[in-house]
Amino acid sequence: MSFLTTQALARSFGGLKAVAGVDLALAQGEIRAIIGPNGAGKTTLVSLISGRIPPSAGRITFDGADITELKPWDRVLRGIVYTFQITSIFKNLTLTDNVALAAQRALTRSRPLWRGLDSSEIATATQSALDRVGLGARADELAGELAYGHQRLLEVAMGLALKPKLLILDEPTQGLSEQEIADFCRLVKSIAQEATILLIEHNMDVVMEMADRITVMNNGAMLAEGTPDEIMNHAEVQRAYLGA
Known part of the structure; x- marks a missing residue:
């Protein structure tokens, strides 16, 4: 049984079919990359x-439950x-404060509200997430x-502090140096030991190194x-996306 499935999932904006009946299935612990040209x-x-936008049609199942109608915050709780393509952080707060907000939410998910929260537990979870993405020494900076x-790495740390079962990364290596990209690839592989990864990425070297499987989209549909080897040798993919 797949960990995440979409069945005939579709979304239209007026007359534009942005997603046109996509059937997707992810296994637990998998690193799945989604690639395709801009506007795919x-x-x-x-x-x-x-859950950021509702579907026009179709169904989504996650971890054995139908989540098609769930709000975004309920999906986070599950x-x-x-992590967004455009950063979504609190720029006037320190790195610690940004990640602590996520860590607090994760801890409240796993226990009754009447028990309260242990500040030392929040601090430990926060520092651990920052250390993991290489930002631990900068915790007190804005x-x-x-x-x-x-x-972008800070946003990943916030995601890790939420204890994800499914971590969706949208263009995570954008703005990183070559060494930072190499470090990030190692980080994602370690995260995959405890969570499933769904990755949108234009850097094909990153995709080929990390992905277990690749889904190629074009014009809203699955191409x-x-x-990785099968996709690199796929004639239609070469014509539509890889530039052959």
């Missing part, structure tokens, strides 16, 4: 999965965490003072699906 429907698809690429 990739971000709309993951926005449907995370373990679906989405988030708005970080370079763009490091703001192809397979292993």
